[in-house]
Amino acid sequence: MRWTLKPTPDASIVNALAERLNVDAIIATLLVQRGIETFDQAKKFFRPSLDDLHDPFLMKDMDRAVDRIESAIRNEENILVYGDYDVDGTTSVALMSSYLSTLTPQVATYIPDRYQEGYGVSYQGIDYAHDNDISLIIALDCGIKAIEKVAYAKEKGIDFVICDHHRPGEQIPDAIAVLDPKRSDCEYPYKELCGCGVGFKLIQGLASRYDQTIEDLLPYLDLVATAIGADIVPITGENRALAHFGLKVINAHPRTGFKAMLSKANKTTLTITDLVFLVAPRINAAGRMKHGLHAVNLLTETDLQTALQFASEIELYNSDRKEADKKITEEALQQIKDNQEEERYTTVVYQENWHKGVIGIVASRLTETYYRPTLVFTKSGDKLAASARSVRGYDVYEALNACTDYIEQFGGHKYAAGLTLLEENYEAFKKKFESVVASTIDKKLLTPEITVDMPIELTQITPKFYRILKQFAPFGPGNMTPVFMTEGVKDTGYGKCVGADDKHLKCAVQKNKIAVGAIGFGLGAKQNLITGNNSFKAAYSIDENEWNGQVSLQLKLKDIN
Template sequence: MRWTLKPKPDAATVDSLAKTLNVDTIIASLLVQRGIETYEQAKKFFRPSLEDLHDPFLMKDMDKAVLRIENAIANHENIMVYGDYDVDGTTSVALMSSYLKTMSPQVATYIPDRYDEGYGVSYEGIDYAHDNDISLIIALDCGIKALEKIAYAKSKGIDFIICDHHRPGDEIPDAVAVLDPKRNDCEYPYKELCGCGVGFKLVQALASNKGQSIDDLMLYLDLVATAIGADIVPITGENRVLAYYGLLVINENPRTGFKAMLSQVKKEILTITDVVFIIAPRINAAGRMKHGLHAVTLLTEENLETAMQYASEIEMYNNDRKDADKSITEQALTQILHNKEEDRFTTVVYEENWHKGVIGIVASRLTETYYRPTLVFTKSGEKLAASARSVKGFDVYNALDACSDHIEQFGGHKYAAGLTLFEEEFESFKQKFEEVVSSTIDKMLLVPEISIDTTIELDQITPRFYRILKQFAPYGPGNMTPVFMTEGIKDTGHSKCVGADQKHLKCKVQKNGVVIGAIGFNLGAKRDLICEKQTFKAAYTIDENEWNGTVSLQLKLKDIN
């Protein structure tokens, strides 16, 4: 691990904000680092308001999309809501279809089969629409690059509305409306919405034309918050407002499908992290192991008994997913060692029988192990399909773009992407990808970084300090959980390794008479650094520990030196 300390913000700005808000300078400093320098900005940060959401009609083509949907409903057309099979896609379909069904009964849903159709808009989906007399398809979380497929649909008399958030190519598809804040010609003020977020803006626009207010749409925000967390988009600006209110819905009035999934969970208040690690994997498991429509069915089900049935099926898929993920990760690690590829700048592995549904998770695991831009390939029909994951600071999408001569199709984001290629191109692609990454990556990025917000003393960690810190949530990219560093601390002498395989470190640290408990996951091997009252420094976040009904603050160690 390399530790980097963020630059100290301007002292005068910090002091001024601390006085204005009546908070200590550590809190003020954390706020200034996040671009919050005035009372008004702090108010918007600490008290997110639905009134801060932008007018949906600022998005290019929104008026065209709304008009086409209104006409379809007035003329009793059949509408198909089409979305990808991941969390963002399935929550988008659940959101859009359930809202449209309040206006028309003629609404169908469609999720492509991960294995037969692959990612995004498919010819099979368009043929299905044509066979079922569907004249309008609303595509969510996909479609921005589907030029030929949109043209094919048009030739069949089917209109498309695209709601996407991926980067467009050089050409925009010839659809009735293309909603994507990342379009160069779109002046929408916030560019970082997820697919479900773009879908929500369309619902918001439809609702405003019907005289409905944002309060009438609150019940859909649990889906939007789930997609924001799962798709790892920045939790800033509009996403922060949507995530904040979505979490309120999840905690106070969850939809029936969420209730069913959470029936075994013993947490009183769910955070965005819980959504990412408890709800999202279960929604994803349906598309990974069986079919994404199972997730949509659960998310839109209103009968609790039926939802419980669906949830137990999805729990089964999730357990299958865990088993596949574990065994494929082990095989991939063996392959890397066998091929003596630890010294490369990239990790690229391939096995034709690997389960396509879990290669993205395996790519993430390998990235954690070797900390390299990573690709995991498997056979998919006539082609090879891969999931790409990157390391912090390196744009894997651009790297794939530089290898496009060898790729059949690709899409995605800076840190996660997917691609297909023909088997005969595999070796050439692997070589080219290594060349591109090795010549463009800053070598520092190949060592995991702990980015520390500020140094702090143990006596500054008070209940009031933590109460204010909790209000920085929901956390995520652009507003990460603050990481602190304290130097010159010692263990009280009661440190021990805990966990089934003794991998975790539990201790109490002290400095200047202040003692506080600490837990370091996967830091058991570093216990020697703190034995015999040696002084050390720690990088950590702060959270609460509940034991026998008593709640106390503790340090969640990220690393010690």
């Protein structure tokens, strides 16, 4: 691991902010590092408000989208709410369909089959709409590149409203409205919404026509918060307010589907991390192992007994997903070992019978192991499909863009993307991808990085300090959990390896007669660094540990040296 210390901000700005907020310099430094330099900015950060949400009509085409949906409701047209099969897509469909159902009974939902139809808008979905006399499709978390599909729908007399957040291609589809803050001609002030966030802006726009306020839309924010966490979008600006209030809804008045899903989880208060690790994998498992509509059904169900039944089915899909993920990861790691003939800048693996639903997770695991831009391929119909994952600081979407000669279709983000290609182009593509990454990546990005906010002493870790730190949540990209560093610490003498295969390190670190308990997940192999009264430096976040009803502060070790 390479440790990178964030630059120390201007002392005069830090001191002025510390004085204005009546906090210590550490807290003020953390705020300035996050771009918060004034009292008003700090107030917005610590006390998010629904007033901070932007006017939805600042988004390009919003007026056209709202007009078309209003007209469909007025004329009793059939509307199809269409979304992708991942968390962002299924929460978007649940959000839009449940809101529209309060205005019209003529709403149907559609999630493409991951295996039969693949990602995004499909011809099959449009044919389904045509066969069912549907004249308007609202596509969520997909559609920005569906040029031919939208044209095909138009020929069949079906209009499209697209809500997407992926990067557009050269051309925008010829839809009634294309809502995407990443459009170059869209002046919407916040560019980092997830697909469900764009969907929420649309219902906000619609609500204004029906004399509803933002308070009327609060119950939908649990879905938006879940999508924000799962889609790894920055938790800054508008996303921070949406996530903050969404978590409040989940913790105070969870929808029936959430209650059912979490009925066996021993959690009283959910954080954004719980949404990412407890809720999102279960929602995703439906689309990975069976069909995304199972997730939509659970998220929109209002009867608890039915929801509990849906949730237990999804629990089974999640167990199957875990098994497939473990098996394929082992096979992929073996394949890499067998082919390690030269130093490579990328990891690309393929086996035709790998489960398409879990190759994204496997790509993430391989990236954690080898820390290279990674592609995991499997056979999908007559083509090969892959999930791409990247290392921090490297844009895999741009790398794929440089390989389009060999790609049939691709889309995604800086750190995660998907693509399809013909089998005969696999070797040529693999070679091209390696050469593009080798020539464009900064070599230091191939070593995992820990970004340390600042060095502190153990004496500065107090309950009051931690209480203020907790108010920095919800954490995520753009506002990561603060990481501190302390040099010259020693183990109190009771440090030991714990867990299966002694994988983790449990100890208490001390300096200047202050000792604090610590846990280092995955750091078991570094136990020798803390034995024999050795002094070492630790990078860590601060956490609470509950044991036998006692709550104490502990260090969550990221690395020791």
